Amino acid sequence: MENETIKIGLIGVGRAGYGMHLPEVLATDGKFDFAAVCDIDPARRDVFEKRLGHPVKFYSDVSALLQDPDVEMVSVATPSNFHTPHAIAALNAGKYVFIEKPIATSYAEALNLAKVAGQYPGKLFLRHNRRFSVEISKFREIIDSGILGEIFEIRFRIMNYDRRADWQAITECGGGLLNNWGPHLIEHALYFLDAPVKRSFSRLCKVAAAGNAEDHFNIILEGTNSRLIDIEVSGGCALSEPMYSFYGSRGACSCNDRRTIHLKYLDPGQPLAPLTAVADTPPLDASFGQSEKLRWIEKEVIAERPAGNGCAIWQCLYDSIRFGKAYPITIEQGLEVVKIIDTAKRGTQFEQTFKR
Template sequence: MKLDLDKIKWGIIGCGDVTEKKNGPPLYKLENSSLVAVMRRNGKLAEDYAKRHQVSRWYDSADQLINDAEVNAVYVATPPNMHAEYAIKAMRAGKPVYIEKPMAKTYAECKRMIQVSEETGVPIFVAYYRRALPLFMKVKELLDNDIVGKALTVNIRFFASSKEQNLSTEQLPWRIKPEIAGAGLFYDMGSHELDFLDFIFGPIAKVSGQAQNRAGYYPAEDTVTASFEFENGVLGTGSWSFVVDPSSEEDTIEILGTKGKLWFSCFNPIKLNLQTEQGELFYDFDQPEHVGGNHIQLVIDELRGVGKCPSTGKSAARTSWVMEEIVKDYYNKK
């Protein structure tokens, strides 16, 4: 299907927190793009969002939004357990979809979405917006230009303290409910890191991992380790824990090459560190007001036939496959 839309007229399914600043305002602030309808199951909250963001229509039904004749692209910003259903309905209605990450609750759902995209010719994009943020694009540029030589290894270290230790089961956020999120916070946070590595190194060919629940605050895994190998031969490791003491918190991705190394934060991407035989160099970056805006611009450009977005359904599905492989033993034992 050749789209080449003149102006993208968005509808949002699930206008929650992620749409308030990160990814919602760019839909109506960017050129050749407008937000014409929003949906939330709680109609009062949908109406409130529409008023605050000056959106002309709101719905409490996803089907109504998808069938809105003016909407020609759909942003699915619900929890992952509804991504596949809504994305497939939108694609069958001929409307491109931009989906929150992770792409779906399971890799099997990702594959179904890709199949429908191929059958209908309607594209899928996934909100891995680091592929368009300045620091991460600089990392790719430095690697592509051989500044640290041939890449050898990459290591992820992400450790955060828990906010859930005193919550009842009813109070737990959906991000740590596997029946909704697919797994725990590893899927929510680790997906960004693993997707970015896919962006700079290409697909992961081999992966193994271990996951455990060490603190017992909730049913999902809270501590994860992994080892992986990219198709290009780069080796990687990762360690994640979401229940450490605050004094142990860390957010680092380190890339080692034959001529130097790079290290930076995934979730506070304002400083990039480069070390070579010439010494250390530091790059500073400002965060945009809306961190998803650069990436959404690329989606708009592709839908208008004037550019390409680097985060597709196929690339996002690879990240879902990697994560599922890492935690599968933990969930298979349940």
Template structure:
């Protein structure tokens, strides 16, 4: 029995067609889906014959030379858009207009106008559009949100997030014409987390980018320093650099009025004090008291969290896919709410579009 045009019955596996069998389509999506009994890979598309052969042999699915051929053939309800980045918008629109639910890889769009066209198409054709923001499901990020929500750190003043290292590249992810670069490639992970931590508002954006690709021919950004800020909101600093030869502290450092948090995927630690039991002070007037410096002893409380299985892949992209796909299954089969909302992703697109507007980089011919 084939289902197409976004149809499906409760309790039955979701039949999936994957467009693009590259690093993401094959190495992340298919790698996860093959082991989840609530999904079944029934179709895949890629222009390279060796990739189609891999899919046929490993997944037993039908294969096509292009996602357009696969959409026309039907037989599935969910189109996983893992095409190269510059095709994400047109492929998502094609899938939605053909009546399929669509899960898009990142970046789903590069401008708000593109993103709004996609969401409008989904609404017009009565299907759903999903975003593959798998880093939302990192165990450490969920713990960070839990600690912040508990209120022990007080009002959050500043959040620093560093997703950097030293790496030279010479592939398509260095070309602006491919919708590539650090911000559009790695950036959707930290920017998604940043917009969640910033809250339900569009932030002010300040960004500086640079592109230095030696003589390899690239022209997209490989250094990005991004700041989000707004009235009554934390200042959030995100850096995605390919030139960080030495680590600069932990991936996250969070500053609050009553304490702070530091850490990353493997481990977090945080400390805080109770302002109700802290020493009371009055402002010294007119100058310092007896030439002293302000000094006090706070009753710090310290806690920590460690990922239970540091040697496992549960912090890796394949296992993080579970969070996305289990929520997607719940939405399509059981009417569950979205964990990754379209409005959150729209704010992410807004941030990245504004960052690029502020940093027009030369384009190689």
């Protein structure tokens, strides 16, 4: 079985299942393939098969797909409020499970998922796919190099103006930007915080979208190491800011296209003389700043995307299923992400109610 193709049963032939899972699987060089798909719209079978290049079994009932012996792994790509129940059903059917984000729409639901997954060790995998993006690896490399000094603040921004009116704008369907973009950026925040969360702040509001779900949120996390991460995601901001910004005691970097990283940092070869602050009255011709001449290095580096980069998460998934290698995203990490989202929503008009 070591080199055998992993046969997938896909639940949900939509924007995630058809638009992301399918092209990514096609790029895995045969490590994965689809044996069956399940959707409420039978017309999507032909479209799916045409892009895939071969026939698949089609089910309109999830339980029927889960009974298919040809399905080794179930990929859950349904709307957000179905992720947990479909994943639990697949685990109970003895399948490997690849679950889309958010893994749950409440912390209580996430804990239940983790409890069930504990009965099937090594079977549940979280699709927090943006951890595998090349710019995230490059940021980690830059931070670990020390050229920016001690990182004290990080900012993540996803900002546009979008009068959204699909199910993602409806709270009862698991919609809202916090369930949509939140898992990606909160997962990034916990990864770069490098310490437990000491305290947090959140604000959710609705600006431009239809429906009743939030289309703007702010979450600020402070670690026990005093590092602060400021997340803002909005469908109501007509002007944007850099997608990623990292600020350190010796420099900073930012990126707005997930590829080109702008760096500015103090020349490591320049010794900095000790400074002592004085309370004396400055002379009349004194400047308001420090007259010290600092040597700055300013440059751009490219986070190169190798061919097939979108397969990185699938390669890790394959290596874990076939060879028992550790999968980089743990269930405990996923629980922490959902806990932060749940805390942010609790007591607000956007608190999750269910429609299944």
